[in-house]
Structures are given as structure tokens and as C-alpha cells.
Amino acid sequence: MIRFQNVSKTFKRARVLDGIDLDIGLGERIALIGSNGAGKTTLIRCLLGEYVHDGEVRIEGRDPRRNRTEVLGRIGFVPQLPPPLKMPVGRLIDFSAALCGTDPAHINAIAGCLGLDVAPIADRQFVRLSGGMKQKILIAIALGREAKVLVMDEPAANLDPEARKIFFELLADRQDQATMLISSHRLDEVSALVNRVVELDMGKVVLDDQVADDVSLSSVLACRVTVKRAEPALTKALTHWTFRDLGGGIEWEGEIPGPDRLRFVGMLSRYVALVDHVSLTER
Amino acid sequence: MNQLWLTAKLDIAETLRARWFHIYTLVFGGVVALLFVFGLTESRVLGFIGLSRLLVTYIQLTMAILPIFVLITTVRSVAGDREAGVFEYLLSLPVSLAAWFWGKIVGRYIVIFAPVFLAMVAAVVIAVFMGVEVPWDMFGYYTALLAAMSACFLGLGMLISALTRSTDMAQGAAFLLWLTLLLFLDLILLGLMIQGKVAPEVAVGIALANPLQVFRTAALALFDPQLIVLGPSAYLILDTFGVMGYKIFALVYPCVLGLLSAAAGYQVFRRGDLP
Numbered sequence: 001m002i003r004f005q006n007v008s009k010t011f012k013r014a015r016v017l018d019g020i021d022l023d024i025g026l027g028e029r030i031a032l033i034g035s036n037g038a039g040k041t042t043l044i045r046c047l048l049g050e051y052v053h054d055g056e057v058r059i060e061g062r063d064p065r066r067n068r069t070e071v072l073g074r075i076g077f078v079p080q081l082p083p084p085l086k087m088p089v090g091r092l093i094d095f096s097a098a099l100c101g102t103d104p105a106h107i108n109a110i111a112g113c114l115g116l117d118v119a120p121i122a123d124r125q126f127v128r129l130s131g132g133m134k135q136k137i138l139i140a141i142a143l144g145r146e147a148k149v150l151v152m153d154e155p156a157a158n159l160d161p162e163a164r165k166i167f168f169e170l171l172a173d174r175q176d177q178a179t180m181l182i183s184s185h186r187l188d189e190v191s192a193l194v195n196r197v198v199e200l201d202m203g204k205v206v207l208d209d210q211v212a213d214d215v216s217l218s219s220v221l222a223c224r225v226t227v228k229r230a231e232p233a234l235t236k237a238l239t240h241w242t243f244r245d246l247g248g249g250i251e252w253e254g255e256i257p258g259p260d261r262l263r264f265v266g267m268l269s270r271y272v273a274l275v276d277h278v279s280l281t282e283r
Numbered sequence: 284m285n286q287l288w289l290t291a292k293l294d295i296a297e298t299l300r301a302r303w304f305h306i307y308t309l310v311f312g313g314v315v316a317l318l319f320v321f322g323l324t325e326s327r328v329l330g331f332i333g334l335s336r337l338l339v340t341y342i343q344l345t346m347a348i349l350p351i352f353v354l355i356t357t358v359r360s361v362a363g364d365r366e367a368g369v370f371e372y373l374l375s376l377p378v379s380l381a382a383w384f385w386g387k388i389v390g391r392y393i394v395i396f397a398p399v400f401l402a403m404v405a406a407v408v409i410a411v412f413m414g415v416e417v418p419w420d421m422f423g424y425y426t427a428l429l430a431a432m433s434a435c436f437l438g439l440g441m442l443i444s445a446l447t448r449s450t451d452m453a454q455g456a457a458f459l460l461w462l463t464l465l466l467f468l469d470l471i472l473l474g475l476m477i478q479g480k481v482a483p484e485v486a487v488g489i490a491l492a493n494p495l496q497v498f499r500t501a502a503l504a505l506f507d508p509q510l511i512v513l514g515p516s517a518y519l520i521l522d523t524f525g526v527m528g529y530k531i532f533a534l535v536y537p538c539v540l541g542l543l544s545a546a547a548g549y550q551v552f553r554r555g556d557l558p
Binding site for chain 2 (some may be wrong): 045048050051052068069070071072073075077079081082083084085086087091095096098099100138
């Protein structure tokens with residue numbers, strides 16, 4: 001599906017990618033991890049045909065630089081930093097839909113699933129939206145077409161728990177028909193989404209490993225938390241995860257998307273001295 | 284073609300919202316309005332009166348304003364978009380690089396030419412309403428001259444945008460180009476070159492390679508066909524081209540220069556890193 005063959009990229013004298021060789025098959029969900037400056041974004045830009053480089057990048061046998069329209073028509077991309085586009089949201093969606101040959105209504109519907117009603121913000125400048133709203137629009141544009149490859153740079157970083165859950169479900173719907181490349185500098189952010197981890201460091205692949213694929217993208221965990229006393233910071237955190245207070249801030253109940261369990265436990269670990277009881281049950 | 288038109292439409296829509304475009308439109312609309320308010324149609328210069336007088340003044344002012352306005356706004360928006368990360372996202376969409384680059388040029392050409400042209404049309408409409416005779420030949424030629432000037436400086440602006448990697452660098456280069464062109468408008472400088480043993484043909488050749496000088500001379504030629512105000516240079520120009528030949532040269536040369544610059548800019552854009 002995707003092949004990187006001896007791909008190198010040098011900016012002035014700095015070698016940012018150094019002989020990358022990777023083969024990625026259909027249905028693989030790759031976590032591309034590494035510290036800042038490891039080369040993740042550069043690798044993604046080479047994949048999107050945005051950088052000239054040494055070596056070869058092929059997607060279904062095609063060069064993304066020479067066959068831009070055909071190749072990019074099958075790639076959905078969500079950047080880490082939303083572009084500061086001054087155009088209205090509606091125009092961005094119409095423009096993207098026209099180029100990708102899809103129906104803007106389909107993109108709007110996906111944004112709606114993520115909890116964002118496009119109609120009231122259609123005339124607002126994209127750059128003036130909140131971080132979460134921008135992320136939802138970009139995800140909706142990426143998923144609102146028949147993409148065979150999804151390239152996402154920290155896609156869920158700005159999403160609220162409910163939107164994350166739906167986002168994971170949307171990815172689950174696509175997992176057999178699409179290849180996913182999810183970039184992050186923290187493995188715990190994306191670990192549950194992927195079945196393969198590729199780590200970059202100083203422009204080289206330093207780890208390429210398959211991971212257990214037991215966590216379903218669409219699974220949901222029923223969760224119950226009991227704390228020793230009500231604490232405002234923990235109350236705020238649990239409320240953010242859309243938990244319900246069953247009485248005096250002591251007893252809490254909610255649902256955790258399966259792929260988010262590690263993040264949730266990580267959050268809860270900050271208040272471990274307060275926690276009296278936790279139960280997580282897969283539904 | 285569809286991708287090119289989509290990109291052009293997007294650029295037009297974005298420009299219509301931009302503050303620089305509102306100022307640009309206001310400047311040219313304001314120039315025409317002020318020329319009417321100050322009763323320029325009633326004054327007489329070199330036998331010119333009425334709308335001809337107004338158009339002569341308008342084109343002189345336009346030649347001073349339009350090139351630097353087009354250069355700076357073009358390089359600012361293209362290099363600015365690249366610097367801000369807009370290219371990373373928009374060029375991840377399935378649009379060919381040719382459609383993107385030329386679509387931007389088409390869209391931008393429409394928005395920079397429209398206000399200048401519409402201001403002239405407004406002048407004609409007001410003149411007709413006031414019962415002033417309209418010199419259609421002059422109107423037609425000036426329109427073509429402005430179209431050529433817009434194409435020329437847009438092409439140069441796109442070349443600078445493709446060559447530079449930052450807004451600051453792009454603005455600096457655009458300003459330097461404009462200053463260089465202004466420098467070679469200077470007849471004194473050309474006189475000094477001739478004094479310094481540079482052949483007159485070379486000095487006049489340099490002047491004629493300068494699109495600003497080409498427009499200036501073409502505008503002068505309309506009310507001074509023998510180019511008396513240019514002095515001896517006029518002999519060389521008129522001997523080489525003739526009056527009609529020069530009028531045609533003044534339209535074709537800037538368009539070719541603009542197109543070649545844009546084509547060179549496209550080659551640089553196509554072969555380099557996009558974001």
C-alpha cells in the first residue's frame with residue numbers, strides 16, 4: 001500500500017530523514033512516534049508529496065509528487081496545527097469537497113457526529129474557531145471522502161471525551177478499508193488506536209514493532225469511581241470525562257471509550273491518594 | 284480546468300474579504316472621484332480637455348501606485364500563506380500544482396485589474412452623465428495598457444513569491460525590484476551613462492527593458508506622439524518602432540515579461556518544497 005524506500009531529506013546541512021525504509025500494508029494502523037525533531041512531520045510531508053527528497057515514496061505504486069491528484073484524492077490528512085485559514089468554514093468545506101469529489105453534506109454529517117453543527121458557523125472564519133472545533137472540521141474533511149490512507153498528526157489532541165469516543169468509532173468503521181498513519185510524540189495518546197508502532201529518532205527508524213490488537217476501536221467501558229472525599233480538581237476532571245455525580249462528589253459513574261482507557265487511567269493516577277475504588281467493565 | 288477555476292474562485296473570495304483589497308479599491312475609486320471633484324475635466328493641458336485630461340492624469344497616478352501595490356500584496360499573501368502553514372494543508376488536497384499556481388494567478392489578476400478598470404468605467408459613466416465627450420480610442424488603449432501592467436507586475440510578484448521562503452524576504456525583494464525599476468526611469472541617470480561612454484542605444488535599451496518606462500512612454504505617446512518631452516531618446520524609439528509599433532510593443536512586452544516571470548515562478552514552485 002505505502003512504500004518508503006531509502007528516503008532521505010536534508011534541509012541545508014541538517015539531515016532530517018536518513019534512509020527510511022518502510023512497507024505499510026492495507027489495514028495497518030501505524031503509530032508514528034518520536035520526540036520533537038525526530039522527523040515525523042517531514043516523513044508525512046514526503047508522503048503527501050510536499051517535499052522533494054532522495055529515495056522513493058510510493059502509494060499503491062504511484063509517486064505522490066508526480067500523480068498528485070490521483071494519490072492525494074485517496075489520502076485524508078489531519079495536520080497537527082490547524083492552518084490559519086481566514087476563509088469561512090462553509091467555503092473550506094465546499095472547496096475541499098469539490099476537489100475531493102465528495103458531497104459537502106457528507107462532511108457536515110461527520111462533523112455533526114463529532115458534535116459540531118456546521119450550519120451556525122458556516123460563515124465564521126476558520127481561524128476564529130476554537131481548537132476543538134477546528135480539529136473536528138479537519139477530521140470531518142479527512143473522513144468525509146473515500147480515503148484509502150488516513151494520515152493524522154495528533155488528531156484527537158483537542159477533542160473532548162465524547163468527540164474522541166465518536167472519532168474512534170468513525171476510525172473503527174474504516175479500519176478494514178484504510179491504512180492509518182497516526183503521528184504523536186506520546187505513545188499513550190495513540191497506543192490503543194494502532195496495531196504497529198514505528199519510532200523515529202534523528203531521522204531513522206529505531207523501532208518497528210507490531211502491538212497487540214485486542215482493544216476494539218469501538219469498545220466502551222462502563223466505569224465507576226469512588227473517592228474518599230470531594231475534591232474540586234478531581235470533580236472538574238471527572239466532569240470533563242462526562243461522568244455523573246451520584247452523590248456529594250464521592251460516587252461517580254461514566255463511560256470510557258476503549259481506546260481511551262490508558263489516558264483515563266493516567267488522569268486518575270494523578271489523584272490516586274483520593275481514589276477508594278475503581279471498576280472498569282467492558283460492555 | 285475545474286481545479287484551476289476552483290483555486291481562482293477561492294483566491295477571489297479570499298481577496299474580496301482582505302483589508303488590502305478594500306484600501307486598493309478605495310485608492311483607485313478615490314483617485315477618479317477626486318479628479319472629478321477638482322474639476323480636472325474643465326482644465327486644459329497640452330490641448331487636452333474633458334475626459335482625455337482626466338484619463339491622462341489617472342494613468343499617470345496608476346503607474347505610480349499599481350506596480351508597488353501589486354508586488355507587495357502578491358508576495359505578502361503567497362509567501363505569508365506558505366509561512367503560516369496554509370500550504371501544508373491546502374496542498375494536501377488533490378489539486379495539481381499547475382492548477383494551484385495558475386489558479387492563484389488568474390484569481391489575483393481578476394481582483395487587481397477589476398478595481399482599476401471599474402474606476403475608469405465609472406469615470407466614463409460620470410462623463411456621459413455630465414455630457415462630456417468620451418475619447419473611446421484613448422479609453423480602449425489605456426484599458427489595455429493597465430491590463431498589461433497588471434499582468435507584468437503580477438507575474439514578477441509570483442516569481443518573487445516562489446523564490447523566497449519568508450514574507451520579510453519576499454517584501455524586501457519586491458521593494459528592491461520596484462526601486463531598481465524606478466532608478467532606471469531616471470533620465471539623468473541614463474544621461475550619465477551616455478556621458479560615461481555607454482552607447483546611447485544601450486542606455487535607451489535599458490530604459491525600454493524597464494516596464495515602468497515602457498508604460499510611461501506609451502502613456503506620453505498618446506498626447507505627445509512625437510515624444511518631444513523625451514528629447515533625443517525619442518528618435519531612437521520612433522526610428523526603431525514607429526508610433527504604432529511602439530504602442531503595440533508597450534502592450535506585448537510587459538505581458539510577455541509577466542508571463543515569462545510567472546512561468547519561471549511556476550518551475551521554481553513545482554520543483555521545490557511546497558510548505
